[in-house]
Amino acid sequence: QKEVEQNSGPLSVPEGAIASLNCTYSDRGSQSFFWYRQYSGKSPELIMSIYSNGDKEDGRFTAQLNKASQYVSLLIRDSQPSDSATYLCAVNPGANNLFFGTGTRLTVIP
Amino acid sequence: DAGVTQSPTHLIKTRGQQVTLRCSPKSGHDTVSWYQQALGQGPQFIFQYYEEEERQRGNFPDRFSGHQFPNYSSELNVNALLLGDSALYLCASSTRVDQPQHFGDGTRLSIL
Numbered sequence: 060q061k062e063v064e065q066n067s068g069p070l071s072v073p074e075g076a077i078a079s080l081n082c083t084y085s086d087r088g089s090q091s092f093f094w095y096r097q098y099s100g101k102s103p104e105l106i107m108s109i110y111s112n113g114d115k116e117d118g119r120f121t122a123q124l125n126k127a128s129q130y131v132s133l134l135i136r137d138s139q140p141s142d143s144a145t146y147l148c149a150v151n152p153g154a155n156n157l158f159f160g161t162g163t164r165l166t167v168i169p
Numbered sequence: 170d171a172g173v174t175q176s177p178t179h180l181i182k183t184r185g186q187q188v189t190l191r192c193s194p195k196s197g198h199d200t201v202s203w204y205q206q207a208l209g210q211g212p213q214f215i216f217q218y219y220e221e222e223e224r225q226r227g228n229f230p231d232r233f234s235g236h237q238f239p240n241y242s243s244e245l246n247v248n249a250l251l252l253g254d255s256a257l258y259l260c261a262s263s264t265r266v267d268q269p270q271h272f273g274d275g276t277r278l279s280i281l
Contacts, residue, residue: 063211093269102259102272103212147211155263156202156225157270159211 063150065160074169078135082148082160085129091151092124092131096144097162103147107133138167171196173262173273181279182250190245190276194262201243202270203235204259212259218243219265247278255280 062085072078080094091110095103109115109122109131121134131150135142145162152158174193182188194201200219204212214227218237237243241262247254257277261270 091269095272102257102275105269105271108269149211154217154225155200155265155270156214156217156227157204157212157261158214159204161209161211 063148063158063160065146065148065163067163069164069166071166071168072138074138074140074167076138076167078138078142078165078167080133080135080146080148080163080165082131082133082150083129084131084148084150084158086150086152086158087126087129089126089129089150089152092122093149093151093157094120094122094133095147095149095159096142097147098144135165138165140167140169143167173198173260173271175258175260175273175276177276178274179277179279181281183281184250184252186250187246187248188250188278190247190258190260190278191242192245192260192262192273193242194260195271198262198264198271199241200263200265201237201241202261202263203243203245204261204272205229206257206259206275208256215245250280252280254278 066081094107097103107122123132148160149157202217203215206212216226257275260273263270
């Protein structure tokens, strides 16, 4: 059973703060990891992908991967009200299908 | 450059009926995956098509079937609909190398 777990939400942060979203996965052989953002009533939108241990930065977003700990995280710096959404962690166990967590709902308070 | 397109946007059916959902992948993508997303949950993998064949399947009953056409577009068919099949059905496309999947806007299916 391939499981992906995300930190329970909802998460509220003030505008301008750093939002930290966490995810653990059970399949040690997983090779690629993704963060999707999903606004209410919309489909998931890819915001970050990460394939190797360490940090990957893209604008205000930083993804962190630690394969030994089977842990992946997403940091959002200078959070904006438009970042308010549900963030989904997805893991590819190697066959190019994705296993998703249940998501963490983030609210950025102006 | 068109992204992933799905039709219809919304659909209302009754129990026992059958439904067909359609998906056209992003230009340059040849692999199509289907997901079911219940309210408040993450998407659940249904199956994946590549070269017109089902390559992988998640934990869904045989009532869920699909097809991929030579132009890479795909259909998802669900027979004998149950109330529990009410969900957002998402299509995602990708290339066969380990590249991210891109989602369409989904079809919201409601079963009465």
